[in-house]
Amino acid sequence: MAAEDLVRLLYLGLLAREPDAEGNRHHVDALTSGRVDPLSLLRSFLASGEFLALQGRIDAENPKAG
Incomplete structure (x- = not known):
């Protein structure tokens, strides 16, 4: 899979x-330069404040999920 994809x-x-x-530019550059691998990039997204805030909103809207 291409870095952009x-x-x-x-x-x-x-x-x-x-x-x-x-x-987009930051993450694509990090992948193509080898500074980060796809798994590490995934982990950084999962640990990001934006993702965690989104998860909090989803959990609050659907407390019985998960």
Whole structure:
């Protein structure tokens, strides 16, 4: 999978939005340069404040889920 596709997939799947230009560039550059591998990038998305805040809103809206 191309770096651009992976980054877009993570944004859409985990953050429910398209990537912003700066974030997209940052993550694609990190992947293509080898500074980060796909699993590490996934982990960083899962630990991000944006993802955790989104999860809190989802949990509050559906407390019986999970």
